[in-house]
Amino acid sequence: MDTDTEFDSPILKAKTSTALRSRMLVHFGLPFGMTLILVAMLMIFGIPFTNYIGSYGRERSEVLNTLSLVADLNKDRFSLWLQRRRSDAEALSLDVGVVSSVRQLRSILKTMMASETTTGELRGALTGSAIKLRQD
Numbered sequence: 001m002d003t004d005t006e007f008d009s010p011i012l013k014a015k016t017s018t019a020l021r022s023r024m025l026v027h028f029g030l031p032f033g034m035t036l037i038l039v040a041m042l043m044i045f046g047i048p049f050t051n052y053i054g055s056y057g058r059e060r061s062e063v064l065n066t067l068s069l070v071a072d073l074n075k076d077r078f079s080l081w082l083q084r085r086r087s088d089a090e091a092l093s094l095d096v097g098v099v100s101s102v103r104q105l106r107s108i109l110k111t112m113m114a115s116e117t118t119t120g121e122l123r124g125a126l127t128g129s130a131i132k133l134r135q136d
Helices: 002-007 012-046 054-094 096-114 119-135
Strands: none
Touching: 002 119, 054 096, 096 119
């Protein structure tokens, strides 16, 4: 009878019930928690080797598309700017005043280079001739 009273004691029942609760928590809670974490990671990063790319992949593709659009717009703006500069250069090359000024500057440059002047003197001679040409 002694053995029956040992198993019926409230202390032993409390110990077995807490042990059962902790085992249930570990055996059911841990796989459930791991499953929730796995599902969340799959929703964020996608499933490998499938078409599902997840929210991270979707955001990444949107950013890359936006960057591609910005790069295309910048390329178009640069090509338009370059085309306008070419047309400005062509207009200047056809201007008679610019052509005569360039010829005069080239002749000054040739004579100064032949006399082996320093760069400071060369700069002074060129800026002085440019000022004279503007005054004419």
